Amino acid sequence: MKNKIVLLLICVLLACGCSNYRELDELAIITAIAIDKSGDEYELSFLIANSPKAQTSSKEGEATTTVFSGKGKTLTEAANSVDSKCPKTLYYGHINAAIISEEIAREGFLEIADWLLRSPETRKQFYLMQAKDTEAKDILKIVEPLEATPSQSISSLIESNINSQSITTTISYSPFIEKVLEKGYDPILPSISISGKVKKGSSETNLEKTEPAGYLKLDDTAIFREDKFVGYVGRTDSQSINILNDSVSEIKIDFKYDDNDVVFTSDNIKTTITNESFNHFKVKVKGSGFVSEVNGKIALEDPSVVKKLEKKLEATLDKQLNKTLDKLQNEYKSDVVGFGNRLYGTYPKRWDKIENQWNDEYYPKLKVEISSDLAIESSGSLNRTIEEVRS
Amino acid sequence: MKKINKSVSSVIKQIKNLYGNSGDLNTRVININGTCVGVLFMESSSGPGDISDRIIKSTYFVTDGDVYNNLYNHLKNNIFNAQVLTTNNFDDFSYYLSSGFTIIVVDGVSEAIVMETRAELDRGVTESTSEPILRGPKDSFTESHAKNLGLVRKRIKDPNLWFDEVKVGRRTETRVSIAYLNGVADKKTVNDIKKILDDIDIDGILDSGNIKEYLLQDKSVFPQILSTERPDLVCQSILNGKIALIVENTPFVLILPNVFVDFMHTSEDQYQKPLNISFTRMLKVMALIVTLFTPAIYIAITTFDQTAVPDKLLISLAVQRSGVPFPTFFEIILLMIIFEILREGDIRSPSNMGTSMSIVGALVLGQAAVDAGIVSPIAVIVIAITSICSLIFNDVDFMNGIRAWRFIFILAATFFGLIGLVAAGIVWLLKLSSLDSFGVPFMAPFSPLIKSSQKDAVVRYPLPKIFKRPLYLNNVDEIKQGGINEK
Known part of the structure; x- marks a missing residue:
């Protein structure tokens, strides 16, 4: 009996012939x-x-x-x-x-x-x-x-x-x-x-x-x-799309403050999109970061200046996002952020009716409200700007 | 039982016949005041010198006339020797003579005096060569039975340390001492062992390795009996409730019953810091896995499951493999066999040839074979890792058991890839779990899981925290250390 089993095993081994065997x-x-x-x-x-x-x-x-x-x-x-x-x-x-x-x-x-x-x-x-x-x-x-x-x-x-x-x-x-x-x-x-x-x-x-x-x-x-x-x-629009899709890990936003270029860096940008009504969405961008580049004279140690900087930064970002969204809605009619998908989740029946016209008719008319809330928490390794120290 | 002839000359004749006039048999007849006294000893196994001197001395200074009338009794009582026995069985003569005793027969008496005059035919207590350690007692067992027993006895002074003696082998009559702690070790196991030893009916036992085969007749390649030449390890085991078999004429003492993890421990483990030793033991578990599976995994992922390899590694492997004329399986087997031969050769060759051996081995295996394009560099690396990891275990049987299973895994991987390897791995675990020695499961304390015995399995707890002896050993007394209830 035992010999037969061994014989059978050998046969199985030989018969299988290494089906997907291939040398590297x-x-x-x-x-x-x-x-x-x-x-x-x-x-x-x-x-x-x-x-x-x-x-x-x-x-x-x-x-x-x-x-x-x-x-x-x-x-x-x-x-x-x-x-x-x-x-x-x-x-x-x-x-x-x-x-x-x-x-x-x-x-x-x-x-x-x-x-x-x-x-x-x-x-x-x-x-x-x-x-x-x-x-x-x-x-x-x-x-x-x-x-x-x-x-x-x-x-x-x-x-x-x-x-x-x-x-x-x-x-x-x-x-x-x-x-x-x-x-x-x-x-x-x-x-x-x-x-x-x-x-x-x-x-x-x-x-x-x-x-x-x-x-x-x-x-x-x-x-x-x-x-x-x-x-x-382009790059700015890609960045906006990434922000809207809540898929950014680190982000650099440059904006102008009193004719000075300032770059803001953040690694914790969080975007939430809420559905207010069938054709009304609210987008909230939240995050904090630091100033990574300043070309000019800004009193960074002054809290009120920082407040102003934040205001300016938020306005810049809002503008950037709105511009991108406008391009997507009217020029390309492409819903890369997935507003339609969210509607499908909340209003499945109404979605079924408009599904075919979504991209051409409803999506361009969609009202999207964007508000950002960004905080500048530090100014990097430098407290003041170089220009400021010189003068 | 054969009676002793009352005539000295006929006893001598009988003995000479028995030994076929062997040259080392020394028979001297001393005439003391008209009574013939025969002194029989083996020149080869007895200490030289003053054997007959003692007999004459013990009668010489006595002036009492009665002495010569009762010479036998006088000799018995006055011989200058610690161990003086008497026997009336002629059959015992050969055992005593061969063991180095001196036998004294007196005319007209059917009893003989046996006097211990053994020669020192061993090398004395030296350092262990097969199990070197960094920290801890350095002495090791020798070929002398009395010394071996002494090395254990001097460490455990409790009279409950019992040596049950059995003689094994019709011709060699090898003494085997079963050493255990009475009142701690499982008596049933002791009796079982004794029964097995009594039942052995072989002409000769020359090493404890012979006895091993009688104790456990299973087909597993993994050893279940530990053999060691370290007295401290034997004492640790005995204290834990294990049983040691000390066999005459060999420095290797058997310890049983054993479980799988015991082969990853050394006696040194108990003398170093517990945290560090826990780390070392985990390294050993890792090394075990590596040495068992590496070649098989290499074969499986390069010939079947390429998808399991990261991109860069696969490309690197593929480029290294190109130009090698043999299939991967053959390449690995070739290198492994060469390594095994090298290892065997290294053990057998005299130490002054070892260097040339390793130079040739390293050059031929490592460099030239790769340069010649016979094997790929990665295959050499695989075999090198495998062999280095296997050298971490010091029990030869265990190492060879690993080797056997490594080949099985390689075969499984060659025919069925990773799936076959996993299947073979499961079979391996099942095989191990099904083993038991004297009622102790081989995979204890993991299967069955015994919580309190984990304290000295893979990790080692500090000694003050280990209160119980290993529970799987079926000990009579499980408490190793007091204070279990206080903490």
């Missing part, structure tokens, strides 16, 4: 993909991270990247055409960024969203970006300085910006799709562009120069309506 060195690890459209066909480009440097032994552990592209009527067809060019098995498990071209964004992203979402191997948490003023595949080709593994440059560019500035946005794949599908919500995407020359930036010599010929830059924020791209907004 036979994989082409894709760390980023780019989707372009040329004519009727999709062009899919993969950034493959683990091509070892030529003429070195394996111990050095250095990798260079390679970009493979392929075309096809469907994304699968395009991927297959890449597969036939690449000497290793394509491995989708470690994609950390996907870049789509403006054209695809304009035509609607949902058409191609299925492919990546359906594959069991891919992570759904990679960053999604839109290429601005360039083809998406060119983004992959840039060899970035300052990064040990070039394949990581795109995602590290995004990650470094998340915390420090709040002037761009970051979104990963599945939250983006969720936002598209959610009622009364329109998504935004960060856009990425190339500064300098693509040709030179994509060669290895880019690394050897003190001033690289081409590098990647996080650019304007792309505003979507449903899954279709409608336009870009």
